[in-house]
Amino acid sequence: MSVKPTLLAISSPGGHWIQLNRLSVGLEERYRVVYAMPAGLFTSTSLGEREPTRKVYSVVDVSADDKWRLIPCALQVLYILLKERPKAILSTGAAPGAVAIWLGSFLGIRTIWVDSIANVKQISRAGKLAQKRADVFLTQWEQLSDGQAIQYKGAVL
Amino acid sequence: MIFVAVGTQFPFDRLIRAVDEWAAQHALTGMAQIAGGEYLPQTLQWERFMTTAVFNQHVQNADLIISHAGMGNIITALEHRKPIIVMNRQHALGEHRNDHQLDGLAWMGQLPGVYTATTQDELYALLARQHTLQAAPLDNDSRRQTLVDFIDQAIRASTTLSNRT
Numbered sequence: 001m002s003v004k005p006t007l008l009a010i011s012s013p014g015g016h017w018i019q020l021n022r023l024s025v026g027l028e029e030r031y032r033v034v035y036a037m038p039a040g041l042f043t044s045t046s047l048g049e050r051e052p053t054r055k056v057y058s059v060v061d062v063s064a065d066d067k068w069r070l071i072p073c074a075l076q077v078l079y080i081l082l083k084e085r086p087k088a089i090l091s092t093g094a095a096p097g098a099v100a101i102w103l104g105s106f107l108g109i110r111t112i113w114v115d116s117i118a119n120v121k122q123i124s125r126a127g128k129l130a131q132k133r134a135d136v137f138l139t140q141w142e143q144l145s146d147g148q149a150i151q152y153k154g155a156v157l
Numbered sequence: 158m159i160f161v162a163v164g165t166q167f168p169f170d171r172l173i174r175a176v177d178e179w180a181a182q183h184a185l186t187g188m189a190q191i192a193g194g195e196y197l198p199q200t201l202q203w204e205r206f207m208t209t210a211v212f213n214q215h216v217q218n219a220d221l222i223i224s225h226a227g228m229g230n231i232i233t234a235l236e237h238r239k240p241i242i243v244m245n246r247q248h249a250l251g252e253h254r255n256d257h258q259l260d261g262l263a264w265m266g267q268l269p270g271v272y273t274a275t276t277q278d279e280l281y282a283l284l285a286r287q288h289t290l291q292a293a294p295l296d297n298d299s300r301r302q303t304l305v306d307f308i309d310q311a312i313r314a315s316t317t318l319s320n321r322t
Contacts, residue, residue, distance in 0.1 A: 005312075007312065023301075023304065023305055027308065027309060088311075088312040090312075112312065117268075118264055120264035135311070138304070140304075154299075154301060154302070155300045155304060156301050157232065157268050157297060157300075
């Protein structure tokens, strides 16, 4: 039996997390998926029925209003990356995912960003940060794709 | 048969009342999930909260879903191949902490199978033509599968795919 490569799936709670899950369920057969998301909103309803079998790390949430939290968040993400040694990082946003993309890219980990389906008019702010370092950058709306740096390859809905 | 659901966080009496009154006028049956709402439906059956299994059963039994503008309900409706009308909570009416549901309505309305209403008049206009509302087509599944497969390939790909500058 071959060992599945590890994938780190990281997002904020709520819509980002729902989208991340809709993608990761399709990848769990092919990868050992390790999750990370901000705690606090960490309830049984937000995690769903599958959680008991899943490995979920909690990280500090970051927003534009409290940028200082980038430091503890980055340290936690760095710890997860060093411990789990994922082959790739997948994020649907927002800020903690962008932190993971930056750190992962410096560690030579493959990084994939899927901008939230809620961003129909322009790429999200966190997405623009992630875009500087992401290996693959995807939008879920065809009209936002430029066919090169920003690609459209489907959507969760 | 309609199923109206407002999520678990806040009540949304305005939506429940509007649908209930419409159901009374049009002799329509249905189910309402009303959370902590004060308005108790007269025509629709109702529950405050329900388990995921029961919730999914009501979605399955309904011809049309009516919901607050919440992503979870939209996903559930689309996955059960049911058309869904979403109405945003309004901050000014004390229905939510802010108006992000109004912002969300703009993109939700662009999803196949999702119809949006910001007022009771718009909701009633949609209900009046409810039999013309279409569920999301099957190729929505292929949109997701294409995306998942692309991500899988992107993980396996060598650095030649890189667009890093």
